[in-house]
Amino acid sequence: MEPIQKSLKKWMRENQTFQTVYGEMKKEILTDPDIIEILENHPSLTKESIDRQLMKLYEYHSQNKNCDNCAKGGCANNVLPGYKPRIEINDQEIHIYYEKCKYTILQEKQQQRAKLIKSLHMPKDVLQASMRDLDDQDPKRHDAIRKVIEYVNALDDGKAPEKGFYFYGPFGVGKTYFLGAIANELADNHIQCMLIYMPEFVREMKASLGNDSLQEKIEQFKTIPVLMIDDIGAESISAWFRDEILGSILQYRMMERLPVFFSSNYSLSQLEKHLAITSKGDVEELKAGRIIERMKQLSEQVPLFSENRRR
Numbered sequence: 001m002e003p004i005q006k007s008l009k010k011w012m013r014e015n016q017t018f019q020t021v022y023g024e025m026k027k028e029i030l031t032d033p034d035i036i037e038i039l040e041n042h043p044s045l046t047k048e049s050i051d052r053q054l055m056k057l058y059e060y061h062s063q064n065k066n067c068d069n070c071a072k073g074g075c076a077n078n079v080l081p082g083y084k085p086r087i088e089i090n091d092q093e094i095h096i097y098y099e100k101c102k103y104t105i106l107q108e109k110q111q112q113r114a115k116l117i118k119s120l121h122m123p124k125d126v127l128q129a130s131m132r133d134l135d136d137q138d139p140k141r142h143d144a145i146r147k148v149i150e151y152v153n154a155l156d157d158g159k160a161p162e163k164g165f166y167f168y169g170p171f172g173v174g175k176t177y178f179l180g181a182i183a184n185e186l187a188d189n190h191i192q193c194m195l196i197y198m199p200e201f202v203r204e205m206k207a208s209l210g211n212d213s214l215q216e217k218i219e220q221f222k223t224i225p226v227l228m229i230d231d232i233g234a235e236s237i238s239a240w241f242r243d244e245i246l247g248s249i250l251q252y253r254m255m256e257r258l259p260v261f262f263s264s265n266y267s268l269s270q271l272e273k274h275l276a277i278t279s280k281g282d283v284e285e286l287k288a289g290r291i292i293e294r295m296k297q298l299s300e301q302v303p304l305f306s307e308n309r310r311r
C-alpha cells in the first residue's frame with residue numbers, strides 16, 4: 001500500500017485548488033505575529049516538524065483570539081468558549097493546552113462574589129465598589145479610610161472582626177460606597193454578607209407580615225455572618241419594626257458576636273431621638289435607647305464628612 005503522505009502529495013499535485021488553499025493557509029499561519037514569536041523562541045524546531053504539525057499551529061492561530069471582553073465575541077466564539085490556547089514545544093513536538101482567558105477568570109470571580117454578597121434593594125454600582133477604586137484625595141476622608149483598611153487587613157480568611165462600623169455623615173459622601181467596598185473585601189475572604197437598604201427592608205418586612213416568610217427572613221438577618229444596613233433613619237419606623245424586628249435581630253447578633261455595619265445621615269445621638277418617635281407619633285425614649293446601646297456594641301462609629309460626590 002502507498003504510504004498516506006505519498007498519496008496525499010500525489011492528490012495535492014492533482015488538486016491545485018487544495019494546494020492553493022493550503023498554501024494560503026500556511027502563509028496566514030506563519031505570518032501570525034504570535035506564531036512568529038513562538039517559532040523564533042524555538043529555533044531547533046525543524047521545517048519538517050512545522051509542516052507535519054501545521055494543523056496544530058492553525059488551531060492555535062484560529063483560537064488565539066484577542067478577547068477584550070468575553071461576552072462580546074473574541075474567545076467566547078472559540079470551540080471551547082472562554083478558553084485560549086497555549087503552546088508548549090517539547091523537542092520536535094508541538095502541544096496545545098487550553099486555559100481560561102483572563103476575562104473568564106474575572107467573570108468566575110465575580111460570580112463567586114455575587115454568591116457571597118446577598119443584597120436587598122441595593123443599586124448595582126454599590127456592589128461594584130472596591131477598595132482599589134476608593135478615592136482618597138480628600139483628607140477629610142482619611143480617618144475613615146484608615147479604619148476601613150485596618151478592618152480589611154484584620155480579615156482572617158473566613159472570619160470577620162466582631163465589630164462593624166456605623167458610618168454617619170451627610171448625603172453623598174460615600175457611606176454606601178464604603179459598605180459596598182467592604183462587602184467585596186469580605187467576599188474575597190470568603191465571608192458571606194448581606195447588604196440591605198433600610199427603607200425597602202422595612203417595607204418588605206411589613207409586606208411579609210402575616211405570611212410564613214417573615215420568620216424565615218428574620219432568621220436570615222440574624223444569622224448571616226456579616227449584616228450591613230444602609231441608610232438607617234431614612235424614614236420613621238413603627239414601634240413594631242423597631243422593637244420586634246430590628247431589636248430582635250440586633251440582640252441576637254450581639255449575643256452571637258456577629259458584626260453589623262450601618263450607614264446613616266444621623267449621628268447615633270440624633271438617631272436615638274429619631275427612633276424614639278414612632279410612626280404613630282409616640283415618644284419612647286427608653287426603647288430607642290435600648291436599640292442604640294446594641295448598635296454601639298455591634299459597631300464603631302465612623303464620621304464621614306466630605307464633599308457631596310453626587311454634585
Ligand code: ADP
Binds near residue numbers: 135170171309
Ligand atoms: P452616601 O451613601 O454617603 O449618600 P454614596 O456612597 O452613594 O454616598 O456615594 C455618592 C456617589 O459617589 C456614588 O455615585 C458613589 O459611587 C461615589 N463614591 C463615593 N465614594 C467613593 C469613593 N471613595 N471612590 C469613588 N467613588 C465614590
Ligand code: MG
Binds near residue numbers: 177230231
Ligand atoms: Mg447611601
